[in-house]
Structure formats: structure tokens, C-alpha cells
Amino acid sequence: MFWDLSVAWDPKRAASLAELALRFGFTGIAHNVILTGQQVLSLRSHQCPIIPHTLPSSPGKSGPLWSSVAADLGIEGPSSEGPLLQLRRITLVASDVAQVAAAAQSSQLRPGYHIVAVRPTSHEAFVFACEKGVCDIISIQLDDKVPFQMRRKDILSFLSRGGFFELELAPAIRDAGRRRALLANAEQLLHATRGRNVLLSSAALEPLEMRSPHDMANFAAVLGLRGALGRQSVSEVPFRALQRGALRHGCTQVICEPGRGPSNGEGVGDVDMEDAL
Numbered sequence: 001m002f003w004d005l006s007v008a009w010d011p012k013r014a015a016s017l018a019e020l021a022l023r024f025g026f027t028g029i030a031h032n033v034i035l036t037g038q039q040v041l042s043l044r045s046h047q048c049p050i051i052p053h054t055l056p057s058s059p060g061k062s063g064p065l066w067s068s069v070a071a072d073l074g075i076e077g078p079s080s081e082g083p084l085l086q087l088r089r090i091t092l093v094a095s096d097v098a099q100v101a102a103a104a105q106s107s108q109l110r111p112g113y114h115i116v117a118v119r120p121t122s123h124e125a126f127v128f129a130c131e132k133g134v135c136d137i138i139s140i141q142l143d144d145k146v147p148f149q150m151r152r153k154d155i156l157s158f159l160s161r162g163g164f165f166e167l168e169l170a171p172a173i174r175d176a177g178r179r180r181a182l183l184a185n186a187e188q189l190l191h192a193t194r195g196r197n198v199l200l201s202s203a204a205l206e207p208l209e210m211r212s213p214h215d216m217a218n219f220a221a222v223l224g225l226r227g228a229l230g231r232q233s234v235s236e237v238p239f240r241a242l243q244r245g246a247l248r249h250g251c252t253q254v255i256c257e258p259g260r261g262p263s264n265g266e267g268v269g270d271v272d273m274e275d276a277l
Helices: 014-024 064-072 097-108 123-132 152-160 170-174 176-193 213-223 228-232 236-248
Strands: 003-008 028-035 085-094 115-120 137-139 164-168 198-201
Touching: 003 014, 003 085, 003 164, 003 198, 003 236, 014 028, 028 115, 085 097, 097 115, 097 123, 115 123, 115 236, 123 137, 123 152, 152 176, 164 170, 164 176, 164 236, 170 176, 176 198, 176 213, 198 213, 198 236, 213 228, 228 236
Parallel strands: 003 028, 028 085, 085 115, 115 137, 137 164, 164 198
Antiparallel strands: none
């Protein structure tokens, strides 16, 4: 099963993006709403604008197994109906500790978001997000100069709490300069994580920026996620990020990765710190 956990929410393009994702063979996509500045601090008054697009049914994506995946992830209502799981994601652009801490309020939003991501833009925001941030994903803008040092100990702190880091594809498509910056910065992140708990998303603003799961896995290999890690970055890893979001929402049902047996007792997103070090 393949996932794209960041597709920009635009009511005018949502239908075409969802239809293209279905054609490419994705299991689900996450429509992404980005909040900045005062919007982050006023999160309690925020209303989720995402309305899933209705897609025609598909014989290959129906039945008990498909319904079980949605139920295990705590996905209900229109998001779980049809042949494509359409999820809700919120990304908070945070420049200070207060904005990172605001992510804790996201679980109180109605309707709630399935995924909460934080994009730190300062050193203090990055350190706090790694050590204490209430989020599923840390998404760093790697296609430009990173305004803080990505220290290994901070990155490993977030991994030890079961968090995930995100790489985005679309910026590399838009501009050659941004592509060079992404390649250089991704190398630093992957060196610290050893490729563990790193997912790749399209971050597509329009259909032309969306790619098939296999194209994304190939690009992951270019970034440094070679072999099985490239494929896992668009399949197993985003699925585990969704598991983390389900647990954050209070879903206590045992969730198994599709195609694998029950958990051996390890927590969702657990990292072998001995290997990482």
C-alpha cells in the first residue's frame, strides 16, 4: 500500500489530485492545510476546510480488508469512503516554542486532523519540536538554506519518541537551485537518521507535481534512501506515521502493517537506537 501524506489542500484542485492519486495506485493521500504566524496561536478557533472529493467505486479497492485499514487508523466518515482514503493533515509553521506548543491543541479541533506536522523555522523551535513537540511529523524546508543546525542529538531525540521526518518531492521539480539545496540538506538529515522513520511526500500544489509511487521511490533513492528504504518511504513509513496519529487520537486498537504479522511488542515508530548511533 502506498501513501502520499502531503498534497496541498485547494478546493479547486482537490478533485483532480485525488483522481490522479487513485490512477497512480495510492492507497491514500493527505490533504494538507498550512498555518503560519498568528494562525498557529489562534488554533482553537480554526475550522478544518477539507472536504474529501467523492470518487467512483473501484472493485480492486473495496471489501473487508479496505474497510479494516480505515477502521484501524481511526478514519471515519467521507474520508474512509470510496476507493481512496482521503486524510486530513495540518502543518504548523513554527518560529518559536509557543507556536510549536500550540500543536498540542490540534487534537481538540473538530473535525480533527489525522496527521499533525510541525515545520520549525528557528533553532529553538526545532529543538523543542524534537524534544517535546506534540506532532507526528517534523517537516523541514530542505529546498532552501536551513536557518538552524540539524544536530544529530536533537534528531535522535525525536526518533526515540516515535516521530517521523519528511522529505518533499515537488520543490525539486520546480527549480534546479532548490533541487541542489534539497540534495545537500537531505544528505545531512539521512546521515543522522540512517534513513529510519523518513517518509517522502509529493507536497504537490497541482496535478503536474504529483508522481507515481514508483517514481517517488526512485527519487528517494537519488536523495540517499536506497534499496528497501526508498520503497518504504512511500509505503511502510507513512503508514506507521498514520498509526502514530491514530494513537494520538486515542485509538487503542492493535494495528498491524498490511502484509505483516502482529506486533512483537515494539511501539509504533520505535527506532533501534543502537543501530542509529
